[in-house]
Structures are given as structure tokens and as C-alpha cells.
Amino acid sequence: MRLRTVILIPFVSIGFTACYSSRDDSAARERRTPAYEAGRAAREIAKESEKAAKAAGRELKRGASEAHQGWKDQSREDRAKGKP
Numbered sequence: 614m615r616l617r618t619v620i621l622i623p624f625v626s627i628g629f630t631a632c633y634s635s636r637d638d639s640a641a642r643e644r645r646t647p648a649y650e651a652g653r654a655a656r657e658i659a660k661e662s663e664k665a666a667k668a669a670g671r672e673l674k675r676g677a678s679e680a681h682q683g684w685k686d687q688s689r690e691d692r693a694k695g696k697p
């Protein structure tokens with residue numbers, strides 16, 4: 614009886630281990646669900662939007678700088694002509 618118990622315990626523990634390891638594989642497969650793919654797509658869109666926003670910000674800053682420079686140039690021209 615004791616010998617049977619000693620032999621049975623390792624087999625039962627190996628059986629439980631095998632069951633739990635297959636669940637880990639199924640968890641890896643579940644990561645590719647439509648919700649997971651939608652999340653990945655949303656992340657990509659967010660990254661692209663961030664790049665586009667940074668580029669637009671640079672263009673806006675450049676335009677503002679040019680407008681400021683034009684304002685300063687016109688001010689100098691007005692002073693040179695003697696306008697107040």
C-alpha cells in the first residue's frame with residue numbers, strides 16, 4: 614500500500630503539471646484575440662498620430678517664427694520711413 618502511494622504521488626503531480634502547462638499554451642493563443650489585435654491597431658494609430666502632431670507643431674512654430682520676423686521687419690521699415 615505504501616509503495617503504491619509513493620509511486621502514485623509522482624504520477625499525479627506530473628499529470629497536474631501537464632494540465633497546467635497546456636493552459637499556458639492556450640493563454641498564448643488567447644492573446645491573439647480580436648480585442649488584442651484591435652488594441653495593437655489602436656496603439657499604432659496613436660503612435661502615427663503623435664508623429665503627425667509633432668510635425669504639425671514644428672510647422673506651426675516655423676510659421677509663427679516667420680510671422681514674427683515679418684512683423685519685426687515691417688516695424689523697422691516703418692521707423693525708417695519716419696512713421697510712428
